[in-house]
Amino acid sequence: MKTGPYLMEKSNLLEECMNAYKYAVEVVQKNSPLSRDLAQSCAEVCRSCADECLKLGDSRSSRTYKMCLDYAELCEELEYHMKEDPRRLRKLV
16 A cells, blocks of 8 residues: 555545535535636546546546546536526535
C-alpha cells in the first residue's frame, strides 16, 4: 500500500471534488444565472480529479477514483434538474 505524499495527493483530489460540488450547490441555491455553467465546470473538475487518480497509479476500481466520479455525477444531476425545473432543484438540494 502506498503512503505519505501519495495518500495526501488523493485526499487533496477528493477535497477538490467536494469543494467544487459544494460551491456549485451554493450557486444553484441562489438561482444564479451562472448555475448551469458552474454545474458543467464542477463535473469537469471532478472527472479531471478522477483522471489524476489514475495517473497516481489507482485503478478504475479504487475508492478514490470512484468517489471522484460520484461527485462528477452529482454535478451532472444539478445540471439535469436545472433543465427540468429550477424551482424543483432548490427543494432537492
